[in-house]
Amino acid sequence: MPDIFTSPNTSQETIEGNADALKEQKQKPFPIPTKSKTIDESTRHKLPGHSHNPIAAFCYYPDRVNFIQKDPQEKLVLMLRRHPITNAGWIFTALILLILPGFLSVLPAFEDLPANFQLVAIIIWYLLTASFVFEKFLGWFFNVNILTDERIFDVDFVNLIYREITDANIDQIQDVTVQLGGSIRTIFNYGNVVIQTAAEIPQIEFEAVPNPDKVANILRELRVEEETEKIEGRIR
Secondary structure (H helix, E strand, C coil), X not given: CCCCCCCCCCCHHHHHHHHHHHHHHCCCCCCCCCCCCCCCHHHHCCCCCCCCCCCCCEEECCCCCCCCCCCXXXXXXXXXXXXXXXXXXXXXXXXXXXXXXXXXXXXHHHHCCCHHHHHHHHHHHXXXXXXXXXXXXXXXXXXXXXXXXXXXXXXXXXXXXXXXXXXXXXXXXXXXXXXXXXXXXXXXXXXXXXXXXXCCCCEEEEEEEECHHHHHHHHXXXXXXXXXXXXXHHHC
């Protein structure tokens, strides 16, 4: 007896066509490049999370970004910095330091100094303030987390002559945990992404990054894609 739910004219091509259409409807919001598939430039610029801002804290498929340990065929997927709101503390401190010399005139000890000495003291004060701001900005700008189609990197920038880079292969990722707590982090949607790995360093942490849930999803997609490529390679 023919199945009443199946058309007798249904062919294998039709079934495969419907399956392909279903896959397109369920397309991932964050497409991941593979060794056999790349994302062209026009499509990349339309992806959610892609930014042309050079100081963006969340950039999906960043433009003109390179780093020392990058392999020639390695594709960058995501670059992260700490959420800009984490800079509020030192920015507030810098503003206080900038306006503080205006109140020095009320101090008798400062008024007793010669005019030239007062000018030199104020210049030194502003130079120290500028160096404080510059150091804090560099610390935020160069402390980055990078995801490629092959590895993850955690770059800790200590100063201009010292940095620490931790990396692990995508296939070494064992677990991804999102830590999001507190009213400030909830309002501005940033948190920690803790990655358990089978590498020499068992845990890599992305601290205070924007959109931690999206970051975790991208990491999981990269891991699944890497496992799929390995299985396909074994079959071939």
